[in-house]
Amino acid sequence: MTDHRTTSPSTDLGTRTLGTGDAALTVSTMGLGCMGMSEFYGTPDEQQGLETVRRALDLGVSFLDTADMYGPFTNERLVGRAIAGRRDEVQLATKFGNQRGQDGSRLGINGRPDYVRSACDASLSRLGVDHIDLYYQ
Secondary structure (H helix, E strand, O other): OOOHHHOOOOOOOOEEEEOOHHHOEEEEOOEEEOHHHOOOOOOOOHHHHHHHHHHHHHOOOOEEEEEOOOOOOHHHHHHHHHHOOOHHHOEEEEEOOEEEOOOOOEEEEOOOHHHHHHHHHHHHHHHOOOOOOEEEO
């Protein structure tokens, strides 16, 4: 893969603060939704997805959004691989609650506390990170 950082300096996209106080999260004004890299828009190309996320980071995008249901489960793994070694550059959002089986079947909405905890642990593992900046349903 080409190291685009040597040919294109980061672009200052500006930032926006979400929330207030200790819960405030400062993100780039432009984020990258990663859903289409794993599902819904034709056959996914993993290498292209990895390159897209890395290029976005190189250009100053710091806010990435994924969900456990995308793929299902494969999008979080893709994002985790793409940000490996660059976690400190990223504000990471992922979603839960649209429960799917391992075969991709839709099982319904689940917001029970025990499910939220197990879904969060599974997302942390798939992403390969120790924290998620924004976790929502």
